[in-house]
Amino acid sequence: MKFAIDNKQDTNICATCGTRYATAKQAGDGCTICNDDRQYVLESGQHWTSYEAIAGSHTILIIERDKDLHDLRLVPAFAITQRTFLVQSPGGNILWDCLPFVDEPTAIFIQSRGGLKAIAISHPHYYSLMVAWAKIFDCPIYLHEADQQWIMDKHDHIALWSGNQKQLWDGMSLVHTPGHFPGSIVLHMPHHGAQGTLLTGDSIFVSRDRKQVGFMYSFPNYVPMPSADVRIIHERLAPLAFDSMFSAFDGLNVYTGAKEIFTKSVKRYLEIIGSNAS
Protein backbone atom coordinates (compact mmCIF):
# COMPACT_ATOMS: atom_id res chain seq x y z
CA MET A 1 0.00 0.00 0.00
CA LYS A 2 1.33 3.40 -0.96
CA PHE A 3 -0.89 6.35 -0.19
CA ALA A 4 -0.64 9.13 -2.77
CA ILE A 5 -3.19 11.27 -4.60
CA ASP A 6 -2.43 12.92 -7.94
CA ASN A 7 -3.47 16.48 -8.82
CA LYS A 8 -5.16 17.16 -5.49
CA GLN A 9 -5.99 20.76 -6.32
CA ASP A 10 -7.47 20.14 -9.78
CA THR A 11 -11.21 20.72 -10.12
CA ASN A 12 -11.72 17.29 -11.67
CA ILE A 13 -14.53 15.89 -9.48
CA CYS A 14 -18.24 16.49 -10.18
CA ALA A 15 -19.87 17.76 -6.97
CA THR A 16 -23.24 16.21 -7.87
CA CYS A 17 -22.28 12.65 -8.83
CA GLY A 18 -18.72 12.38 -7.48
CA THR A 19 -17.18 11.25 -10.78
CA ARG A 20 -13.51 12.06 -11.18
CA TYR A 21 -12.34 13.12 -14.64
CA ALA A 22 -8.87 12.65 -16.11
CA THR A 23 -8.35 16.40 -16.48
CA ALA A 24 -9.44 19.51 -14.58
CA LYS A 25 -12.79 21.06 -15.53
CA GLN A 26 -13.74 24.69 -15.93
CA ALA A 27 -16.97 26.48 -15.08
CA GLY A 28 -19.32 25.77 -17.98
CA ASP A 29 -17.97 22.27 -18.64
CA GLY A 30 -20.66 19.60 -18.36
CA CYS A 31 -20.53 16.21 -16.60
CA THR A 32 -21.27 13.26 -18.89
CA ILE A 33 -22.73 11.21 -16.03
CA CYS A 34 -25.02 14.00 -14.77
CA ASN A 35 -26.17 14.92 -18.28
CA ASP A 36 -27.35 11.34 -18.83
CA ASP A 37 -31.10 10.88 -18.34
CA ARG A 38 -30.59 8.71 -15.25
CA GLN A 39 -29.05 11.65 -13.39
CA TYR A 40 -29.58 15.40 -13.30
CA VAL A 41 -27.88 18.78 -13.23
CA LEU A 42 -28.85 20.95 -10.26
CA GLU A 43 -31.01 24.00 -10.83
CA SER A 44 -28.00 26.05 -9.76
CA GLY A 45 -25.93 24.45 -12.54
CA GLN A 46 -22.89 22.21 -12.80
CA HIS A 47 -20.39 22.37 -9.93
CA TRP A 48 -16.82 21.04 -9.89
CA THR A 49 -14.66 20.40 -6.87
CA SER A 50 -11.23 19.03 -6.01
CA TYR A 51 -9.83 16.25 -3.85
CA GLU A 52 -8.29 18.89 -1.61
CA ALA A 53 -11.65 20.63 -1.05
CA ILE A 54 -13.35 17.33 -0.15
CA ALA A 55 -10.47 16.42 2.18
CA GLY A 56 -10.94 19.71 4.02
CA SER A 57 -14.55 19.02 4.88
CA HIS A 58 -15.15 15.23 4.87
CA THR A 59 -14.02 12.03 6.50
CA ILE A 60 -14.87 8.37 5.91
CA LEU A 61 -17.07 6.49 8.34
CA ILE A 62 -16.37 2.75 8.56
CA ILE A 63 -19.04 0.43 9.95
CA GLU A 64 -18.57 -3.28 10.65
CA ARG A 65 -21.55 -5.29 9.32
CA ASP A 66 -19.92 -8.53 10.43
CA LYS A 67 -16.38 -9.79 10.81
CA ASP A 68 -15.81 -10.10 7.05
CA LEU A 69 -17.84 -7.13 5.79
CA HIS A 70 -17.46 -3.41 6.42
CA ASP A 71 -19.21 -0.54 4.70
CA LEU A 72 -17.66 2.88 4.23
CA ARG A 73 -19.23 6.22 3.36
CA LEU A 74 -18.42 9.91 3.40
CA VAL A 75 -19.54 12.11 6.27
CA PRO A 76 -21.07 14.56 5.94
CA ALA A 77 -22.92 13.18 2.91
CA PHE A 78 -21.44 14.08 -0.48
CA ALA A 79 -22.65 13.61 -4.08
CA ILE A 80 -24.72 10.42 -4.57
CA THR A 81 -23.90 9.29 -0.98
CA GLN A 82 -23.30 5.64 -1.84
CA ARG A 83 -21.47 3.17 0.37
CA THR A 84 -18.48 1.12 -0.61
CA PHE A 85 -17.94 -2.32 0.94
CA LEU A 86 -14.75 -3.98 2.10
CA VAL A 87 -15.22 -7.72 1.61
CA GLN A 88 -12.64 -9.82 3.42
CA SER A 89 -12.04 -13.28 2.00
CA PRO A 90 -9.29 -15.90 2.50
CA GLY A 91 -8.13 -15.67 -1.12
CA GLY A 92 -7.98 -11.86 -1.09
CA ASN A 93 -10.16 -8.87 -0.30
CA ILE A 94 -12.46 -6.95 -2.65
CA LEU A 95 -13.65 -3.38 -2.53
CA TRP A 96 -17.20 -3.41 -3.87
CA ASP A 97 -18.21 -0.07 -5.41
CA CYS A 98 -16.19 3.03 -4.69
CA LEU A 99 -16.23 6.49 -3.08
CA PRO A 100 -15.36 9.92 -4.49
CA PHE A 101 -12.72 10.27 -1.76
CA VAL A 102 -10.10 8.21 0.06
CA ASP A 103 -7.89 9.27 2.97
CA GLU A 104 -4.82 7.78 4.57
CA PRO A 105 -6.50 6.49 7.77
CA THR A 106 -8.98 4.56 5.61
CA ALA A 107 -6.21 3.13 3.44
CA ILE A 108 -4.27 2.09 6.57
CA PHE A 109 -7.41 0.43 7.98
CA ILE A 110 -7.96 -1.55 4.77
CA GLN A 111 -4.29 -2.52 4.66
CA SER A 112 -4.56 -3.77 8.27
CA ARG A 113 -7.33 -6.08 7.05
CA GLY A 114 -5.20 -7.51 4.27
CA GLY A 115 -5.35 -4.81 1.58
CA LEU A 116 -7.21 -5.25 -1.69
CA LYS A 117 -6.84 -7.92 -4.36
CA ALA A 118 -9.36 -6.16 -6.61
CA ILE A 119 -11.97 -3.44 -6.87
CA ALA A 120 -15.29 -4.28 -8.57
CA ILE A 121 -17.82 -1.56 -9.32
CA SER A 122 -21.51 -2.15 -9.96
CA HIS A 123 -22.02 0.64 -12.54
CA PRO A 124 -20.78 4.10 -13.63
CA HIS A 125 -22.49 6.11 -10.85
CA TYR A 126 -19.89 4.67 -8.47
CA TYR A 127 -16.75 4.79 -10.61
CA SER A 128 -15.96 7.98 -8.61
CA LEU A 129 -12.31 8.02 -7.47
CA MET A 130 -11.63 4.43 -8.59
CA VAL A 131 -8.24 5.06 -10.19
CA ALA A 132 -6.81 6.70 -7.05
CA TRP A 133 -8.00 3.73 -4.95
CA ALA A 134 -6.52 1.23 -7.43
CA LYS A 135 -3.17 3.01 -7.46
CA ILE A 136 -2.96 3.01 -3.64
CA PHE A 137 -3.57 -0.76 -3.48
CA ASP A 138 -2.01 -1.60 -6.87
CA CYS A 139 -4.98 -3.74 -7.85
CA PRO A 140 -7.26 -4.19 -10.88
CA ILE A 141 -10.68 -2.54 -11.22
CA TYR A 142 -13.25 -4.94 -12.72
CA LEU A 143 -15.84 -3.12 -14.83
CA HIS A 144 -18.31 -4.65 -17.26
CA GLU A 145 -17.41 -3.75 -20.84
CA ALA A 146 -20.99 -2.76 -21.68
CA ASP A 147 -20.41 0.44 -19.68
CA GLN A 148 -16.99 1.35 -21.03
CA GLN A 149 -18.30 4.52 -22.69
CA TRP A 150 -18.91 5.90 -19.18
CA ILE A 151 -15.30 5.63 -18.02
CA MET A 152 -14.17 9.24 -17.54
CA ASP A 153 -10.77 8.47 -16.03
CA LYS A 154 -9.17 5.76 -18.16
CA HIS A 155 -6.22 3.89 -16.64
CA ASP A 156 -4.25 0.65 -16.99
CA HIS A 157 -5.67 -0.62 -13.69
CA ILE A 158 -9.12 -0.92 -15.30
CA ALA A 159 -9.83 -4.50 -16.42
CA LEU A 160 -12.97 -4.83 -18.53
CA TRP A 161 -14.85 -8.12 -18.54
CA SER A 162 -17.74 -9.38 -20.64
CA GLY A 163 -20.41 -12.06 -20.53
CA ASN A 164 -23.01 -13.00 -17.92
CA GLN A 165 -20.70 -13.93 -15.06
CA LYS A 166 -17.11 -13.45 -13.97
CA GLN A 167 -15.83 -16.03 -11.53
CA LEU A 168 -13.52 -14.61 -8.85
CA TRP A 169 -11.97 -16.62 -6.00
CA ASP A 170 -13.42 -18.37 -2.91
CA GLY A 171 -16.57 -19.08 -4.94
CA MET A 172 -17.35 -15.38 -5.39
CA SER A 173 -18.62 -14.09 -8.73
CA LEU A 174 -19.70 -10.92 -10.49
CA VAL A 175 -23.06 -11.34 -12.21
CA HIS A 176 -24.18 -9.15 -15.09
CA THR A 177 -27.59 -7.68 -14.15
CA PRO A 178 -28.44 -5.08 -16.82
CA GLY A 179 -31.27 -2.58 -16.51
CA HIS A 180 -30.11 0.36 -14.40
CA PHE A 181 -27.11 0.52 -16.76
CA PRO A 182 -26.33 -1.85 -19.65
CA GLY A 183 -23.30 -3.16 -17.75
CA SER A 184 -24.69 -3.17 -14.19
CA ILE A 185 -23.41 -6.03 -12.05
CA VAL A 186 -23.85 -7.52 -8.57
CA LEU A 187 -21.36 -9.38 -6.37
CA HIS A 188 -22.38 -12.84 -5.14
CA MET A 189 -20.59 -14.30 -2.13
CA PRO A 190 -21.91 -17.85 -1.53
CA HIS A 191 -19.81 -18.53 1.58
CA HIS A 192 -20.53 -15.26 3.33
CA GLY A 193 -23.05 -15.10 6.18
CA ALA A 194 -25.46 -17.91 6.89
CA GLN A 195 -26.44 -18.83 3.33
CA GLY A 196 -24.68 -16.42 1.02
CA THR A 197 -24.70 -12.66 0.48
CA LEU A 198 -25.47 -10.40 -2.47
CA LEU A 199 -24.05 -6.89 -2.83
CA THR A 200 -26.49 -5.29 -5.25
CA GLY A 201 -25.27 -1.77 -6.14
CA ASP A 202 -28.27 -0.12 -7.82
CA SER A 203 -29.38 -3.26 -9.73
CA ILE A 204 -31.66 -4.31 -6.89
CA PHE A 205 -32.81 -1.52 -4.60
CA VAL A 206 -33.56 -2.61 -1.05
CA SER A 207 -36.61 -0.62 0.06
CA ARG A 208 -36.62 1.49 3.20
CA ASP A 209 -38.70 -1.13 5.02
CA ARG A 210 -36.16 -3.86 4.06
CA LYS A 211 -39.07 -6.19 3.27
CA GLN A 212 -39.14 -5.62 -0.49
CA VAL A 213 -36.92 -4.52 -3.35
CA GLY A 214 -37.41 -2.30 -6.39
CA PHE A 215 -35.86 -1.95 -9.84
CA MET A 216 -35.22 1.47 -11.35
CA TYR A 217 -33.66 2.80 -14.53
CA SER A 218 -33.38 6.18 -12.78
CA PHE A 219 -33.86 6.77 -9.06
CA PRO A 220 -33.74 10.60 -9.00
CA ASN A 221 -35.95 10.91 -12.11
CA TYR A 222 -38.37 8.13 -11.08
CA VAL A 223 -38.10 5.98 -14.21
CA PRO A 224 -38.81 2.27 -13.63
CA MET A 225 -36.60 -0.44 -15.10
CA PRO A 226 -37.94 -2.17 -18.23
CA SER A 227 -39.57 -5.44 -17.20
CA ALA A 228 -37.49 -7.35 -19.78
CA ASP A 229 -34.39 -6.41 -17.76
CA VAL A 230 -36.03 -7.43 -14.48
CA ARG A 231 -36.71 -10.85 -16.05
CA ILE A 232 -33.01 -11.16 -16.99
CA ILE A 233 -31.92 -10.21 -13.47
CA HIS A 234 -34.32 -12.81 -12.06
CA GLU A 235 -33.12 -15.53 -14.42
CA ARG A 236 -29.47 -14.92 -13.58
CA LEU A 237 -29.92 -14.76 -9.80
CA ALA A 238 -32.50 -17.54 -9.43
CA PRO A 239 -29.84 -20.32 -9.39
CA LEU A 240 -27.75 -18.54 -6.73
CA ALA A 241 -28.15 -18.94 -2.96
CA PHE A 242 -28.20 -15.80 -0.83
CA ASP A 243 -29.84 -14.99 2.48
CA SER A 244 -28.58 -11.43 3.04
CA MET A 245 -28.22 -8.50 0.68
CA PHE A 246 -26.96 -4.95 0.85
CA SER A 247 -27.67 -2.17 -1.62
CA ALA A 248 -25.80 1.05 -2.13
CA PHE A 249 -27.20 3.30 0.60
CA ASP A 250 -27.01 3.47 4.35
CA GLY A 251 -29.64 1.41 6.15
CA LEU A 252 -30.63 -0.66 3.11
CA ASN A 253 -29.57 -3.97 4.59
CA VAL A 254 -31.40 -7.30 4.58
CA TYR A 255 -29.83 -9.71 7.06
CA THR A 256 -32.04 -12.71 6.46
CA GLY A 257 -34.65 -13.94 3.96
CA ALA A 258 -33.15 -11.94 1.06
CA LYS A 259 -33.80 -14.54 -1.65
CA GLU A 260 -37.48 -14.77 -0.74
CA ILE A 261 -37.82 -10.98 -0.67
CA PHE A 262 -36.13 -10.73 -4.08
CA THR A 263 -38.27 -13.46 -5.66
CA LYS A 264 -41.54 -12.10 -4.26
CA SER A 265 -40.68 -8.54 -5.36
CA VAL A 266 -39.84 -9.65 -8.92
CA LYS A 267 -43.17 -11.44 -9.19
CA ARG A 268 -45.08 -8.38 -7.99
CA TYR A 269 -43.11 -6.05 -10.27
CA LEU A 270 -43.87 -8.12 -13.35
CA GLU A 271 -47.54 -8.39 -12.38
CA ILE A 272 -47.82 -4.61 -12.08
CA ILE A 273 -45.78 -3.32 -15.01
CA GLY A 274 -44.85 -6.38 -17.01
CA SER A 275 -47.93 -6.76 -19.19
CA ASN A 276 -46.64 -4.67 -22.11
CA ALA A 277 -43.06 -5.80 -21.76
CA SER A 278 -41.01 -6.74 -24.75
Ligand SMILES: [Zn+2]
Ligand atom coordinates in the same frame (compact mmCIF):
# COMPACT_ATOMS: atom_id res chain seq x y z
ZN1 LIG B 1 -21.68 14.47 -12.44
Ligand SMILES: [Zn+2]
Ligand atom coordinates in the same frame (compact mmCIF):
# COMPACT_ATOMS: atom_id res chain seq x y z
ZN1 LIG C 1 -26.95 4.28 -10.09
